[in-house]
Amino acid sequence: MHISDGVISSLPLLAGASAVAAAGVGFGLRKIDPEQVPRVGLLAAVFFVASLIHVPIGPASAHLLVIGLTGLLLGWAAFPAVAVALFLQALLFGFGGLTVLGVNTLNMALPAVLCYHLFGRAIGRSASARGRFALGFLAGAAGIAFACAMTAATLIAAGREFVVVAQLIAVAHVPVMVIEGAITASAVGFLHQVRPELLPFSARHS
Amino acid sequence: MRAHYRGLVLLGAIAVVAFVPSRAFAHRLRVFAAADGSAISGSAYLSGGGAPRNAVVRVTGPNGEALGQTVTDDRGRFSFTPSRRCHHTFTIDTGDGHAATFTVPADALPAALPPLAPSSGPTTTTRPAASAAPRAADSPPSPSSDAADAHAISHELRALREQIDRLESSIRLHDVLGGIGYILGLTGLSFYFLAARKTRANNPPRPPSRTQTP
Numbered sequence: 001m002h003i004s005d006g007v008i009s010s011l012p013l014l015a016g017a018s019a020v021a022a023a024g025v026g027f028g029l030r031k032i033d034p035e036q037v038p039r040v041g042l043l044a045a046v047f048f049v050a051s052l053i054h055v056p057i058g059p060a061s062a063h064l065l066v067i068g069l070t071g072l073l074l075g076w077a078a079f080p081a082v083a084v085a086l087f088l089q090a091l092l093f094g095f096g097g098l099t100v101l102g103v104n105t106l107n108m109a110l111p112a113v114l115c116y117h118l119f120g121r122a123i124g125r126s127a128s129a130r131g132r133f134a135l136g137f138l139a140g141a142a143g144i145a146f147a148c149a150m151t152a153a154t155l156i157a158a159g160r161e162f163v164v165v166a167q168l169i170a171v172a173h174v175p176v177m178v179i180e181g182a183i184t185a186s187a188v189g190f191l192h193q194v195r196p197e198l199l200p201f202s203a204r205h206s
Numbered sequence: 207m208r209a210h211y212r213g214l215v216l217l218g219a220i221a222v223v224a225f226v227p228s229r230a231f232a233h234r235l236r237v238f239a240a241a242d243g244s245a246i247s248g249s250a251y252l253s254g255g256g257a258p259r260n261a262v263v264r265v266t267g268p269n270g271e272a273l274g275q276t277v278t279d280d281r282g283r284f285s286f287t288p289s290r291r292c293h294h295t296f297t298i299d300t301g302d303g304h305a306a307t308f309t310v311p312a313d314a315l316p317a318a319l320p321p322l323a324p325s326s327g328p329t330t331t332t333r334p335a336a337s338a339a340p341r342a343a344d345s346p347p348s349p350s351s352d353a354a355d356a357h358a359i360s361h362e363l364r365a366l367r368e369q370i371d372r373l374e375s376s377i378r379l380h381d382v383l384g385g386i387g388y389i390l391g392l393t394g395l396s397f398y399f400l401a402a403r404k405t406r407a408n409n410p411p412r413p414p415s416r417t418q419t420p
Contacts, residue, residue: 003303004235034400041393048385052377056256084392088385093377094234151303160301168302 001065001151001169002051002089002104005097008158017154018102021083024109028079036077039198043070044081048088051095055176062176068143068184071112072120072136073191073198078112079105103154111146115139116200123188124201132192133185140184141177148173235304237263238371239286239296240364241314243357247285249368250278250298250306253375257282258300267322268293268312291319 008014032040043066050064070078083105089095096104119139126132148169155165191198235258239248251257259280265273273294278284288294292312299305 001303004305006297006307007299007303007305032396032400034397034404037393037396037400040396041389044392045386045389048389049382052382084389085385088388092381092385094375155301155303164301168300172302 001147002096003100005099008100010158013157017106021102021105024079025083028076031076040074040077040081043074044085047082048085051089055179062173067108067112067147068115068140069187071115071143072139072200075116076113079109082109107150107154108147111143114146115143120200124199129189132188136185136188137181141181144173144177144180234375235306236375237296237298237306237308238368239308239310240367241310242364244316245285245287246310248296250282261298261300264297266295288315290322291315292322
Protein backbone atom coordinates (compact mmCIF):
# COMPACT_ATOMS: atom_id res chain seq x y z
CA MET A 1 0.00 0.00 0.00
CA HIS A 2 2.99 2.28 0.35
CA ILE A 3 3.44 4.25 -2.84
CA SER A 4 7.09 4.45 -3.88
CA ASP A 5 9.08 7.43 -5.06
CA GLY A 6 8.71 8.08 -8.73
CA VAL A 7 5.35 6.39 -9.15
CA ILE A 8 3.47 9.69 -9.08
CA SER A 9 4.82 12.28 -11.44
CA SER A 10 1.95 14.73 -11.20
CA LEU A 11 3.25 17.63 -9.15
CA PRO A 12 -0.15 19.18 -8.30
CA LEU A 13 -1.31 15.84 -6.94
CA LEU A 14 1.78 15.47 -4.77
CA ALA A 15 1.65 19.07 -3.55
CA GLY A 16 -2.08 19.02 -2.82
CA ALA A 17 -2.00 15.73 -0.93
CA SER A 18 1.09 16.82 1.03
CA ALA A 19 -0.60 20.08 2.00
CA VAL A 20 -3.69 18.29 3.27
CA ALA A 21 -1.54 15.79 5.13
CA ALA A 22 0.49 18.61 6.72
CA ALA A 23 -2.70 20.30 7.83
CA GLY A 24 -3.89 17.03 9.33
CA VAL A 25 -0.59 16.56 11.18
CA GLY A 26 -0.75 20.08 12.56
CA PHE A 27 -4.33 19.61 13.66
CA GLY A 28 -3.48 16.26 15.24
CA LEU A 29 -0.51 17.70 17.12
CA ARG A 30 -2.65 20.36 18.70
CA LYS A 31 -5.06 17.75 19.95
CA ILE A 32 -2.42 15.85 21.93
CA ASP A 33 -2.20 16.54 25.62
CA PRO A 34 0.54 15.11 27.85
CA GLU A 35 -1.47 12.11 29.00
CA GLN A 36 -1.86 10.97 25.40
CA VAL A 37 1.78 11.24 24.38
CA PRO A 38 2.82 7.69 25.39
CA ARG A 39 -0.16 6.31 23.50
CA VAL A 40 0.80 8.22 20.35
CA GLY A 41 4.38 7.00 20.59
CA LEU A 42 3.28 3.43 21.22
CA LEU A 43 0.97 3.34 18.21
CA ALA A 44 3.55 5.01 16.02
CA ALA A 45 5.94 2.20 16.97
CA VAL A 46 3.29 -0.44 16.32
CA PHE A 47 2.50 1.05 12.92
CA PHE A 48 6.21 1.27 12.16
CA VAL A 49 6.76 -2.41 12.87
CA ALA A 50 3.46 -3.72 11.53
CA SER A 51 4.51 -3.36 7.90
CA LEU A 52 7.12 -6.01 8.47
CA ILE A 53 4.48 -8.64 9.07
CA HIS A 54 3.62 -10.35 5.84
CA VAL A 55 0.38 -11.78 4.64
CA PRO A 56 1.27 -13.98 1.69
CA ILE A 57 -1.23 -13.69 -1.14
CA GLY A 58 -0.40 -15.95 -4.01
CA PRO A 59 2.90 -14.95 -5.56
CA ALA A 60 2.98 -11.55 -3.91
CA SER A 61 2.22 -10.49 -0.39
CA ALA A 62 0.70 -7.62 1.46
CA HIS A 63 1.60 -6.36 4.90
CA LEU A 64 -0.28 -5.33 7.96
CA LEU A 65 -1.19 -1.74 8.63
CA VAL A 66 -2.87 -1.23 11.97
CA ILE A 67 -4.93 1.65 10.62
CA GLY A 68 -8.20 0.84 12.36
CA LEU A 69 -6.61 0.38 15.78
CA THR A 70 -4.47 3.49 15.40
CA GLY A 71 -7.51 5.55 14.53
CA LEU A 72 -9.63 4.17 17.35
CA LEU A 73 -7.03 4.88 19.99
CA LEU A 74 -5.68 8.18 18.72
CA GLY A 75 -8.34 9.97 16.71
CA TRP A 76 -6.84 12.96 14.94
CA ALA A 77 -3.51 12.27 16.63
CA ALA A 78 -3.23 9.38 14.16
CA PHE A 79 -1.90 11.90 11.63
CA PRO A 80 1.37 12.73 13.41
CA ALA A 81 1.81 9.10 14.51
CA VAL A 82 1.41 7.76 10.97
CA ALA A 83 3.56 10.56 9.51
CA VAL A 84 6.44 9.79 11.87
CA ALA A 85 6.14 6.04 11.29
CA LEU A 86 6.04 6.45 7.50
CA PHE A 87 9.02 8.80 7.59
CA LEU A 88 11.08 6.28 9.55
CA GLN A 89 9.94 3.44 7.32
CA ALA A 90 11.05 5.37 4.26
CA LEU A 91 14.44 6.13 5.78
CA LEU A 92 15.22 2.83 7.45
CA PHE A 93 13.31 0.23 5.46
CA GLY A 94 12.96 1.86 2.10
CA PHE A 95 9.18 1.42 2.15
CA GLY A 96 7.34 4.15 0.37
CA GLY A 97 9.39 7.26 -0.21
CA LEU A 98 10.15 10.74 1.00
CA THR A 99 8.67 12.65 -1.91
CA VAL A 100 5.42 10.72 -1.53
CA LEU A 101 5.40 10.97 2.28
CA GLY A 102 2.48 13.38 2.25
CA VAL A 103 0.46 11.20 -0.10
CA ASN A 104 1.06 8.07 1.94
CA THR A 105 0.32 9.87 5.21
CA LEU A 106 -2.98 11.12 3.86
CA ASN A 107 -3.89 7.71 2.44
CA MET A 108 -3.30 5.95 5.77
CA ALA A 109 -4.09 8.51 8.45
CA LEU A 110 -7.36 9.82 7.07
CA PRO A 111 -8.90 6.32 7.10
CA ALA A 112 -7.74 6.01 10.71
CA VAL A 113 -9.56 9.20 11.66
CA LEU A 114 -12.62 7.99 9.76
CA CYS A 115 -12.63 4.77 11.77
CA TYR A 116 -12.45 6.80 14.97
CA HIS A 117 -15.48 8.83 14.07
CA LEU A 118 -17.46 5.96 12.61
CA PHE A 119 -16.82 3.27 15.20
CA GLY A 120 -15.38 4.98 18.25
CA ARG A 121 -18.57 6.05 19.88
CA ALA A 122 -20.25 2.72 19.28
CA ILE A 123 -17.32 0.82 20.76
CA GLY A 124 -17.14 3.06 23.78
CA ARG A 125 -20.80 2.77 24.53
CA SER A 126 -21.09 -0.91 23.69
CA ALA A 127 -22.21 -3.00 26.64
CA SER A 128 -21.33 -6.49 25.43
CA ALA A 129 -18.04 -8.12 24.60
CA ARG A 130 -19.47 -9.55 21.40
CA GLY A 131 -20.63 -6.13 20.32
CA ARG A 132 -17.19 -4.74 20.94
CA PHE A 133 -15.61 -7.62 19.07
CA ALA A 134 -17.86 -7.14 16.06
CA LEU A 135 -17.34 -3.39 16.00
CA GLY A 136 -13.60 -3.80 16.45
CA PHE A 137 -13.52 -6.25 13.56
CA LEU A 138 -15.46 -3.82 11.38
CA ALA A 139 -13.18 -0.96 12.34
CA GLY A 140 -10.05 -2.95 11.47
CA ALA A 141 -11.41 -4.11 8.13
CA ALA A 142 -12.84 -0.70 7.29
CA GLY A 143 -9.52 0.98 8.01
CA ILE A 144 -7.83 -1.16 5.39
CA ALA A 145 -10.71 -0.79 2.98
CA PHE A 146 -10.66 3.01 3.18
CA ALA A 147 -6.88 3.08 2.80
CA CYS A 148 -7.12 0.81 -0.25
CA ALA A 149 -9.75 3.10 -1.74
CA MET A 150 -7.61 6.19 -1.20
CA THR A 151 -4.46 4.55 -2.54
CA ALA A 152 -6.34 3.30 -5.58
CA ALA A 153 -7.82 6.75 -6.13
CA THR A 154 -4.35 8.28 -5.90
CA LEU A 155 -2.91 5.87 -8.45
CA ILE A 156 -5.82 6.37 -10.81
CA ALA A 157 -5.48 10.13 -10.48
CA ALA A 158 -1.81 9.66 -11.36
CA GLY A 159 -2.78 7.94 -14.56
CA ARG A 160 -3.00 4.24 -13.89
CA GLU A 161 -5.78 2.10 -15.32
CA PHE A 162 -8.76 1.64 -13.06
CA VAL A 163 -9.28 -2.09 -13.52
CA VAL A 164 -5.64 -2.97 -13.01
CA VAL A 165 -5.32 -0.82 -9.91
CA ALA A 166 -8.57 -2.03 -8.41
CA GLN A 167 -7.58 -5.63 -8.87
CA LEU A 168 -4.09 -5.23 -7.55
CA ILE A 169 -4.92 -3.25 -4.49
CA ALA A 170 -8.46 -4.01 -3.47
CA VAL A 171 -8.50 -7.71 -4.21
CA ALA A 172 -5.04 -8.29 -2.82
CA HIS A 173 -5.91 -6.71 0.50
CA VAL A 174 -9.07 -8.69 1.24
CA PRO A 175 -7.13 -11.25 3.33
CA VAL A 176 -5.43 -8.34 5.08
CA MET A 177 -8.84 -6.89 5.93
CA VAL A 178 -9.84 -10.14 7.59
CA ILE A 179 -6.63 -10.40 9.58
CA GLU A 180 -6.69 -6.75 10.57
CA GLY A 181 -10.30 -7.09 11.65
CA ALA A 182 -9.38 -10.00 13.90
CA ILE A 183 -6.38 -8.15 15.35
CA THR A 184 -8.36 -4.98 16.01
CA ALA A 185 -11.24 -6.90 17.53
CA SER A 186 -9.00 -8.79 19.94
CA ALA A 187 -7.04 -5.64 20.76
CA VAL A 188 -10.26 -3.79 21.58
CA GLY A 189 -11.35 -6.64 23.81
CA PHE A 190 -8.00 -6.82 25.55
CA LEU A 191 -7.87 -3.06 26.11
CA HIS A 192 -11.37 -3.01 27.48
CA GLN A 193 -10.27 -5.46 30.12
CA VAL A 194 -6.94 -3.94 31.09
CA ARG A 195 -7.01 -0.26 30.09
CA PRO A 196 -10.55 0.78 29.20
CA GLU A 197 -9.65 4.43 29.38
CA LEU A 198 -7.63 4.02 26.19
CA LEU A 199 -10.73 3.22 24.17
CA PRO A 200 -12.55 6.20 22.73
CA PHE A 201 -15.70 7.62 24.23
CA SER A 202 -15.56 5.24 27.16
CA ALA A 203 -16.96 6.22 30.54
CA ARG A 204 -13.49 6.65 31.97
CA HIS A 205 -12.01 8.10 28.78
CA SER A 206 -8.94 10.12 29.56
CA MET B 207 1.83 -1.49 40.28
CA ARG B 208 -0.72 -3.44 38.25
CA ALA B 209 -1.09 -0.63 35.73
CA HIS B 210 2.66 -0.59 35.23
CA TYR B 211 2.67 -4.34 34.81
CA ARG B 212 0.08 -4.20 32.09
CA GLY B 213 1.96 -1.40 30.38
CA LEU B 214 5.05 -3.59 30.43
CA VAL B 215 3.09 -6.46 28.91
CA LEU B 216 2.03 -4.21 26.06
CA LEU B 217 5.56 -2.99 25.61
CA GLY B 218 6.83 -6.54 25.71
CA ALA B 219 4.38 -7.52 23.00
CA ILE B 220 5.72 -4.71 20.83
CA ALA B 221 9.27 -5.86 21.49
CA VAL B 222 8.39 -9.43 20.53
CA VAL B 223 6.86 -8.22 17.32
CA ALA B 224 9.97 -6.16 16.70
CA PHE B 225 12.28 -9.13 17.16
CA VAL B 226 10.22 -11.48 15.04
CA PRO B 227 10.91 -9.82 11.70
CA SER B 228 14.19 -11.09 10.42
CA ARG B 229 15.68 -10.57 7.00
CA ALA B 230 12.79 -12.38 5.46
CA PHE B 231 10.00 -10.12 6.60
CA ALA B 232 10.15 -7.28 4.18
CA HIS B 233 8.10 -6.10 1.29
CA ARG B 234 10.13 -3.84 -0.88
CA LEU B 235 10.29 -4.11 -4.63
CA ARG B 236 13.82 -4.25 -5.95
CA VAL B 237 15.33 -4.82 -9.36
CA PHE B 238 18.84 -5.85 -10.26
CA ALA B 239 20.50 -6.19 -13.65
CA ALA B 240 23.98 -6.94 -14.92
CA ALA B 241 25.67 -7.55 -18.22
CA ASP B 242 25.87 -11.21 -19.05
CA GLY B 243 27.90 -11.65 -22.20
CA SER B 244 26.25 -9.67 -24.91
CA ALA B 245 22.91 -9.34 -23.16
CA ILE B 246 21.74 -7.79 -19.92
CA SER B 247 19.94 -10.13 -17.59
CA GLY B 248 18.20 -9.08 -14.44
CA SER B 249 15.65 -10.00 -11.87
CA ALA B 250 12.98 -8.15 -10.01
CA TYR B 251 12.14 -9.35 -6.55
CA LEU B 252 10.41 -8.47 -3.34
CA SER B 253 13.02 -8.29 -0.63
CA GLY B 254 11.28 -10.81 1.54
CA GLY B 255 10.46 -13.49 -0.95
CA GLY B 256 8.43 -13.61 -4.08
CA ALA B 257 8.86 -11.86 -7.36
CA PRO B 258 6.60 -9.88 -9.65
CA ARG B 259 5.47 -12.08 -12.52
CA ASN B 260 4.85 -10.80 -16.03
CA ALA B 261 5.62 -7.26 -15.03
CA VAL B 262 6.76 -4.74 -17.59
CA VAL B 263 10.32 -3.49 -17.30
CA ARG B 264 11.01 -0.26 -19.16
CA VAL B 265 14.51 0.45 -20.39
CA THR B 266 15.67 4.05 -20.75
CA GLY B 267 18.95 5.63 -21.68
CA PRO B 268 21.07 8.16 -19.81
CA ASN B 269 18.88 11.08 -20.83
CA GLY B 270 15.57 9.31 -20.39
CA GLU B 271 15.20 8.25 -23.99
CA ALA B 272 13.27 5.02 -24.45
CA LEU B 273 15.44 2.08 -25.42
CA GLY B 274 12.78 -0.58 -25.27
CA GLN B 275 11.05 -2.75 -22.74
CA THR B 276 10.88 -6.32 -21.60
CA VAL B 277 8.76 -8.51 -19.35
CA THR B 278 9.61 -10.57 -16.29
CA ASP B 279 8.97 -14.28 -16.33
CA ASP B 280 7.39 -16.40 -13.63
CA ARG B 281 10.40 -15.95 -11.37
CA GLY B 282 10.82 -12.27 -11.93
CA ARG B 283 13.75 -12.68 -14.29
CA PHE B 284 14.15 -10.76 -17.52
CA SER B 285 16.73 -10.14 -20.18
CA PHE B 286 17.39 -7.38 -22.64
CA THR B 287 19.79 -7.19 -25.56
CA PRO B 288 21.43 -3.80 -25.72
CA SER B 289 22.18 -2.31 -29.08
CA ARG B 290 24.06 0.73 -27.85
CA ARG B 291 26.87 1.14 -25.40
CA CYS B 292 25.28 3.52 -22.90
CA HIS B 293 23.82 3.51 -19.44
CA HIS B 294 20.72 1.36 -19.37
CA THR B 295 18.19 2.16 -16.66
CA PHE B 296 15.66 -0.56 -15.90
CA THR B 297 12.44 0.57 -14.26
CA ILE B 298 9.77 -1.79 -13.06
CA ASP B 299 6.38 -0.58 -11.91
CA THR B 300 3.96 -3.22 -10.67
CA GLY B 301 1.01 -0.88 -10.81
CA ASP B 302 0.12 -1.12 -7.11
CA GLY B 303 2.27 1.80 -6.08
CA HIS B 304 5.61 0.00 -5.99
CA ALA B 305 8.40 0.83 -8.37
CA ALA B 306 12.13 0.18 -8.55
CA THR B 307 15.02 1.12 -10.82
CA PHE B 308 18.51 -0.10 -11.50
CA THR B 309 21.12 1.23 -13.88
CA VAL B 310 23.68 -0.85 -15.74
CA PRO B 311 26.68 1.36 -16.56
CA ALA B 312 27.88 1.65 -20.11
CA ASP B 313 31.32 0.25 -19.45
CA ALA B 314 29.82 -3.06 -18.31
CA LEU B 315 28.56 -3.64 -21.84
CA PRO B 316 30.64 -5.17 -24.61
CA ALA B 317 33.02 -2.70 -26.20
CA ALA B 318 31.89 -3.69 -29.67
CA LEU B 319 28.53 -1.95 -29.28
CA PRO B 320 28.16 1.41 -30.94
CA PRO B 321 27.73 4.42 -28.65
CA LEU B 322 24.38 6.07 -28.30
CA ALA B 323 24.92 9.33 -30.14
CA PRO B 324 27.04 9.42 -33.28
CA SER B 325 28.35 12.84 -32.32
CA SER B 326 29.86 11.60 -29.10
CA GLY B 327 33.13 10.80 -30.83
CA PRO B 328 34.57 8.13 -33.03
CA THR B 329 34.01 4.59 -31.96
CA THR B 330 37.25 3.26 -30.63
CA THR B 331 37.51 -0.44 -30.35
CA THR B 332 40.48 -0.99 -28.17
CA ARG B 333 41.93 -4.42 -28.20
CA PRO B 334 44.00 -5.67 -25.32
CA ALA B 335 47.69 -5.52 -26.16
CA ALA B 336 48.91 -8.77 -27.55
CA SER B 337 50.83 -10.77 -25.03
CA ALA B 338 54.55 -11.24 -25.41
CA ALA B 339 55.97 -14.09 -27.39
CA PRO B 340 54.46 -17.30 -26.12
CA ARG B 341 56.58 -19.09 -23.63
CA ALA B 342 57.94 -22.29 -24.99
CA ALA B 343 56.76 -24.40 -22.08
CA ASP B 344 53.12 -23.31 -22.32
CA SER B 345 50.77 -24.24 -25.07
CA PRO B 346 49.46 -21.19 -26.88
CA PRO B 347 46.24 -19.94 -25.19
CA SER B 348 43.21 -20.98 -27.25
CA PRO B 349 40.63 -18.24 -27.76
CA SER B 350 37.67 -20.47 -26.85
CA SER B 351 38.93 -21.39 -23.36
CA ASP B 352 39.75 -17.74 -22.62
CA ALA B 353 36.26 -16.74 -23.60
CA ALA B 354 34.80 -19.60 -21.60
CA ASP B 355 36.84 -18.55 -18.52
CA ALA B 356 35.80 -14.95 -18.91
CA HIS B 357 32.21 -15.99 -19.29
CA ALA B 358 32.36 -18.21 -16.20
CA ILE B 359 33.97 -15.44 -14.16
CA SER B 360 31.46 -12.84 -15.26
CA HIS B 361 28.66 -15.27 -14.45
CA GLU B 362 30.00 -15.74 -10.94
CA LEU B 363 30.52 -12.03 -10.49
CA ARG B 364 26.99 -11.38 -11.59
CA ALA B 365 25.62 -13.84 -9.05
CA LEU B 366 27.76 -12.17 -6.40
CA ARG B 367 26.53 -8.72 -7.32
CA GLU B 368 22.97 -9.91 -7.13
CA GLN B 369 23.61 -11.40 -3.71
CA ILE B 370 25.06 -8.11 -2.52
CA ASP B 371 22.06 -6.24 -3.88
CA ARG B 372 19.67 -8.49 -2.02
CA LEU B 373 21.73 -8.18 1.13
CA GLU B 374 21.69 -4.40 0.91
CA SER B 375 17.95 -4.31 0.60
CA SER B 376 17.26 -6.60 3.52
CA ILE B 377 15.93 -5.17 6.71
CA ARG B 378 17.94 -5.83 9.78
CA LEU B 379 17.10 -5.76 13.43
CA HIS B 380 19.09 -2.59 13.99
CA ASP B 381 16.89 -0.79 11.48
CA VAL B 382 13.84 -1.76 13.50
CA LEU B 383 15.46 -0.82 16.79
CA GLY B 384 16.67 2.45 15.34
CA GLY B 385 13.19 3.41 14.27
CA ILE B 386 11.70 2.52 17.63
CA GLY B 387 14.48 4.46 19.30
CA TYR B 388 13.65 7.56 17.29
CA ILE B 389 9.99 7.22 18.20
CA LEU B 390 10.89 6.94 21.88
CA GLY B 391 13.08 10.01 21.54
CA LEU B 392 10.33 12.01 19.89
CA THR B 393 7.94 10.92 22.62
CA GLY B 394 10.37 12.18 25.23
CA LEU B 395 10.87 15.46 23.41
CA SER B 396 7.17 16.05 23.13
CA PHE B 397 6.83 15.42 26.88
CA TYR B 398 9.41 18.11 27.42
CA PHE B 399 7.77 20.63 25.15
CA LEU B 400 4.31 19.98 26.48
CA ALA B 401 5.53 20.30 30.05
CA ALA B 402 7.31 23.54 29.20
CA ARG B 403 4.15 24.88 27.66
CA LYS B 404 2.13 23.91 30.71
CA THR B 405 4.68 25.50 33.04
CA ARG B 406 4.50 28.73 31.09
CA ALA B 407 0.73 28.63 31.20
CA ASN B 408 0.65 28.03 34.94
CA ASN B 409 3.27 30.63 35.76
CA PRO B 410 2.56 33.63 33.61
CA PRO B 411 5.33 36.23 33.80
CA ARG B 412 4.45 38.56 36.63
CA PRO B 413 4.54 42.32 36.08
CA PRO B 414 7.43 43.99 37.88
CA SER B 415 6.30 45.01 41.37
CA ARG B 416 6.64 48.58 42.42
CA THR B 417 8.33 48.93 45.77
CA GLN B 418 8.47 52.08 47.73
CA THR B 419 11.98 53.38 47.83
CA PRO B 420 12.67 55.31 51.01
